[in-house]
Amino acid sequence: MPFIPHTEEDVKSMLATIGVNSIDDLFDEIPAELRSEGLTKVPKGVSEMEISRIMHARAEQDSRALCFAGAGAYEHHIPAAVWEITTRGEFYSAYTPYQAEASQGTLQLLYEYQTMMASLTGMDVSNASLYDGASALAEAVLMAVRANRKSKSKRILMPRTVHPNYRKVAHNIVKGQGITLEELDFDMQGGHINPDSLPKDPGDFTALVIPQPNYFGVLEDIDALTNWAHEHNALVIAVVNPTSLALLKAPGSWGNEGADITCGEGQPLGAPLSSGGPYFGFMACREQFVRQMPGRIIGRTVDLDGKEGFALTLQAREQHIRRSKATSNICTNQGLLVTAATIYMALVGPDGLAKVAQSSHANTQNLISKLEATGNASRLFNRPVFHESLMKFEIQTDELMNAMSAQRILPGVIISDDYPELGNVMLVCATETKSEEDLQTYADLLAEMTKNSESSKSPSKSSMA
Amino acid sequence: MPFIPHTEEDVKSMLATIGVNSIDDLFDEIPAELRSEGLTKVPKGVSEMEISRIMHARAEQDSRALCFAGAGAYEHHIPAAVWEITTRGEFYSAYTPYQAEASQGTLQLLYEYQTMMASLTGMDVSNASLYDGASALAEAVLMAVRANRKSKSKRILMPRTVHPNYRKVAHNIVKGQGITLEELDFDMQGGHINPDSLPKDPGDFTALVIPQPNYFGVLEDIDALTNWAHEHNALVIAVVNPTSLALLKAPGSWGNEGADITCGEGQPLGAPLSSGGPYFGFMACREQFVRQMPGRIIGRTVDLDGKEGFALTLQAREQHIRRSKATSNICTNQGLLVTAATIYMALVGPDGLAKVAQSSHANTQNLISKLEATGNASRLFNRPVFHESLMKFEIQTDELMNAMSAQRILPGVIISDDYPELGNVMLVCATETKSEEDLQTYADLLAEMTKNSESSKSPSKSSMA
Amino acid sequence: MLIFEQSRTGRVNTAQQPTTVDSRSNIPNEFLRTDKPLLPEVSEMQAVRHYTRLSTKNFSIDTHFYPLGSCTMKYNPRGCNTLSMLPGFLNRHPDSPANMSQGFLSCMYDLQEILKDVTGMKEVSLSPMAGAQGEFAGVAMIRAYHDAQNGGKGDPARTEILVPDAAHGTNPATATMCNFKVREIPTNKDGDVDIEALKAAVGPHTAGIMLTNPSTLGVFERKIKEIADIVHKAGGLLYYDGANLNAILGKVKPGDMGFDVIHMNLHKTFSTPHGGGGPGAGPVGVSSRLIPFLPVPMVTKVDNEYQLVTQKNIPTSIGRLSAFMGNAGVLLRAYIYARLLGKEGMHRVAEYATLNANYMMKKLEKAGFQLAFANRKATHEFIVTLKKQAKELNVSAMDFAKRLLDYGYHAPTTYFPLLVPECFLIEPTETETQDELDGFIDAMIAIQKEAETDADKVKGAPYTLPVRRLDDVKAAKELDLTWNFKKK
């Protein structure tokens, strides 16, 4: 029996102890009419060897891609040590550290993580993770509504330069509570929120969300935006890419006073692309708001002998204590991904992370140049970008996608569903994992494709088709 | 600096402590004329990300093979847990358990391993590994010469049904000491050592080596052979496949008295094919010979408080104590593979190992039938086999090899270099990892190839080539 | 020692950095960071050694019996991990087109089908990222359903969600997030919902009820059909908190009990690893009437091609709850586990989990421990109350819990559910041996003896762990949440 250790004799002796005749007798409190006829669609059990063949075959179908897609999920090199340690049974198969004394490994690691994230974001405190970047933004919005006592409007200004899926998730999660997310449109030249076009008199609003870099890869005028929000008594919610923070100004230093809450997607810190998850959402804030923060928080304390130790703290915010009045319903979070991220950050260090960021930035610049050099693609926006850029193509993006993906190259992400007004564009990204040849491969294929598609349009087209 | 933790300041302070000006000064005892000009052929260092790309590309070149080769290296399913635990740092990055108190993990595991191997082989005691099956046989020969006080001849009878590489290795290792390996030829019908053809008066010999199954996959008449050797005051050295022992008679039960020394290749117990290594050699023997056994041996003992514990024992046999009079020069062995094997055996258990063996046996029978059904291959020998069989093909085996390997199928092992008299044969194996479809694929390809090679020989052959 | 205390300025781990970094940058200075973030500057070995050693300070399933009630801490098969981490799966970008995604999508599709079968629900969406997010999806669907009534005009009177007092904290917290008022329903002395109280509570204001069955009290809610009728008749919907599905896998289907919506905790019943706190996965299943509201994305099969279903395809959906499609890697692990178990294996999960729980319950009772519901069968878990010990010996459930750690056992869930005083919620799971259960019981008996003869010993526990009992009050009062940074 897979994973069940009982022998027939064990079962007999256990039933005798209980005083029943069969295992089935243990279910006699379940009304007979409810007892199921059994499962019908679940296939017969297989051995590990058999499922291994099945999964290898399926994984093979999707493998060996050369990936120029980003749009919220980035391919970075992950040191081998990260997951070899993260999947050690002691991290992997433990649960939430309710028994602090038997969980010092996880707890100390989380405390170290909180320190790293607080420093990276320039904030005072960090929690121990939320589900993902999108849901972290939703929680940040809810938190801002609780935290901003000066505003009563429950109005959040949400630029359209924020990842469209983040905006949707935030909307889906907060709308029940009467919170409105009001869109701010972007500048068609820069692809950013132009501070000059912000309303002089925006009325009462609770918070302004500022993405950096924004969904288009473009850098926002964070200082001006932050100051503007603060001038109107609104909080600033920063949505940032953690890798970029090794290079870019930390939200804690934005404008005169810094952002109030910072959140984002932790995936670039050691989580593989993995079809979109598991990743983790991070959140950090000013100390004054810590009691409004959702999620687990670890504190350092001492034991009976005065020895340093770590424990879950501020649990009075959480659902298992506060129930219907909790700051969030979150319980299980993304602990293992935080474990990976902490080990990742320790392995690359501050210089390494800066180099990853710089190298990704430079590779993307390089890719843009190469694509532009083909004459078949050009940058849509004129503002500086971090490691992603919106490119306008001469050929249809879906044609490009079909042709390239047939060769297992993912040329970028098509975003026309969310931004139909931008036309024939694709969001393109090259992280530090891409070599000069990779970039050239992309450019060459693009050049070739355009040639073919031109020649196929030409009158000399053969009649063979 | 990869893997070197020193900062410039560390270096300065350390040099100051030592009282020298530079690291180079530390090398001043090396005669100047010997100082090397530096390395020339070693390439520049790369990052883990870069070597990762290189190694992925190289591994890819050799991957996705469907393997019907055996001949001493067998593809079995390895439970995922085996190597996930084996590569835990505590097993992986420790060394020989010289400090027993700080190595109880490895030591207890080895004691458990010794117990498992002793039981599997039906012997009293086991050592903690030798390099591989071939060198284990060489060590067994040396041991037999030490152990058999009744024989002075240093003559070992070595059937040609023993793996040719094992025979070569044994020869290369023992020949310096004046030991001769005398070949016994096999029966051309059965592919085994026919007890009836054994010399009535073989003269003094030290030991008879008996392989089971033998190199051709064929089962030897172990009882008769064992009794014959013992009748002539020779020892019996069994060379066995450990998987087969879940099904086949243990060497300890061969003949009236059982084999004296058992050795073999441990690879089938949890080691991947891995281009031939690292594997491990196992060796077990009767208790009376334990002081002649080479390699590490672990014993159970007690600590100062009377608590059970484990330690290296009988070290007086070994090179670090006995030096030029040691039982062997072996020092570093194959500990990690033994770790994997122990976990493997614990995971499959006695029933699992029997099923692996039976399933491999049945798959091979099935494959033989399918190949024979094509009319283009037939069994060379008429004796029962374990999970491997020598097949005679109608088409040239090197042609078959070329054609099939181009499709990433390894159809078996060509053995004509070692057995030119057997003609156009190949050693073919199907373990439990092969599905019905795998077997059919092989048979279908064979059928098709023969068709093509016939038609290519036919007069209607086109002139296109 | 913290990793930061092992750091030295200027130490770089070059093997983990791009070797040649093109320094071209078109980022103006105003955007750039000037300080160096406080990340450790350690060598690869220092990091490996530090986190390897830290790991050994944890209890975990792989090292200890971990009978944490309501959490289903059963063996997480290693094969599920290994196979879900094949490069083809790890390197798939979430926005990959269908022609680069058939392997992954086929697994997701098959998992949906398996979960439908297991729950008896009509359709399943996999995307919620934990139980609590599954609850959110479920309650949001209940809201969407009521809003769609009366030809789309909605049923705005339905502002209340009923929650039994034994419910998990996420239930009321979720109802609040969806802007419902929470009304608690009391439990009777046998652990069943108080039917009269329920009848009194329902009405036109009732949006629905959130129930766990078996409940968090470790007993099966016998009147479930009656409860369903009462709530349905009042116009409310039934939400099933599937955290305890392990107890009934293959035995009873929530769909047959009358539930409209269910979330499953794959990190419990489907044994995906708990990861020191997560990730989990909380897929939701629904009866026919809620299908239009399921969260996206889902996976469908059209002409033998697997495709994502998005809001474009289901405009009435409550929408997406994650940036991509939830905890995909967790879903893969659950799929592999489901295939390893298969049909028969699933039945056995409930059977042996129940056998183990009843065995422990009976043996503890015989040893003199007081059960919370002595005249009930245990499901996959059961409750011991240590109120006598607390009162008579001044040794609390917390003291027992800490002392158990010294005996090498993780403590059961303590002080939950809140309505049982000094409670131990014990869930052994099906993957533990009789020997292990006996060992735990012996430890309980030994601690009881200690409590009787030397209560201070128990109250001072643990003694053998990396730290002794920690000061939670100080942790909350003198907040120290980051190291040596800014303040220090």
Add this chain to the structure above:
Amino acid sequence: MLIFEQSRTGRVNTAQQPTTVDSRSNIPNEFLRTDKPLLPEVSEMQAVRHYTRLSTKNFSIDTHFYPLGSCTMKYNPRGCNTLSMLPGFLNRHPDSPANMSQGFLSCMYDLQEILKDVTGMKEVSLSPMAGAQGEFAGVAMIRAYHDAQNGGKGDPARTEILVPDAAHGTNPATATMCNFKVREIPTNKDGDVDIEALKAAVGPHTAGIMLTNPSTLGVFERKIKEIADIVHKAGGLLYYDGANLNAILGKVKPGDMGFDVIHMNLHKTFSTPHGGGGPGAGPVGVSSRLIPFLPVPMVTKVDNEYQLVTQKNIPTSIGRLSAFMGNAGVLLRAYIYARLLGKEGMHRVAEYATLNANYMMKKLEKAGFQLAFANRKATHEFIVTLKKQAKELNVSAMDFAKRLLDYGYHAPTTYFPLLVPECFLIEPTETETQDELDGFIDAMIAIQKEAETDADKVKGAPYTLPVRRLDDVKAAKELDLTWNFKKK
């Protein structure tokens, strides 16, 4: 508790067995086993839990500073492991034809080239499976060389191998295996070979000398050129035991010192993991005159195709020493490591290993510990002698070693080389931080204090490990080598 004590008859772990087993068999009964072997009958979780817990009872590089002299316990980069275990490498059958092997063979070829460069030898064969087998190959080549002299008639007088008294035990043991007589050469008080004694020992009976340089005394043999001349002039060959190559990587090449043959311990210098005792790899390199005798297989490149070189190609070879081509997976790890280090990285290995050793040596000396060779520079290791402590305080090197374990440090190599009494051979390696070295030194100082004030405390150590000091005598006298089997 042993795994067997957790076993129960009839327990089967079905996920790890073929599900449908075709029971057809054509094996007659006489060949079949009738009893069930004593393998554990445990569940997958029991096995995982047992071996996970066992692992935590080890010290290892990943968890502890491990300054075991002569063993080069440096960090084993995790990437080397991961990348050597890619499926394409793991699943390659050793008899795969060249067209299915170019990836693997190219790595082997490149590694041969790197090792040639590093050693300054003319050709390299990778196949020996550990240092000792490399030694065997080397000495067998020396024999083959002498046998080929005089137009193939051989030089049968050369029956002796010279070995300095400080040599590792494998050196004399190997010479014996190759049927040579071993003659020991004494060491002078500075740790160098006694040249006069050497001169007196060499002659027409001299087949060769086996030397380690730096020697196992932790000093560089300064007269190496002179030694080479003496032995060469006498018609003998020079064997280099490369166990200590870490000390001179990129700084001096054994080929330049005049050696004819060398083995390398890749599990030391090239940081392949020691695996709790192995596997290792002991490739051999040779000067021109020994090329014809190198063990097979090797790898060559013909028209851009990598191919195996076998005895067919080199009939004079000493032949193969393993069933296939040695510890291929270990060789892959070494190759990856070499690429990660690169040229500059190799130089730095020797530099920082030497820096660390000299730093420790100086600090220990300042703290009052007695060095075996106080007026020498340390190489990558050095020797402290505790003979004063043994004599005056009755606290031996063994006692210090065991007490160090309590302080969280693995002990250095003790009682080797045998000629230094109460010796500690300390090799920190280049991958340890100054902090770690300081911690070790502080522990030594603390133990010294304990030895002076409370010797029994030190002699009773260790106290904090899974067991206290073990009874080795009982282990050897009352042999207990297997559990409960036959006898019990």
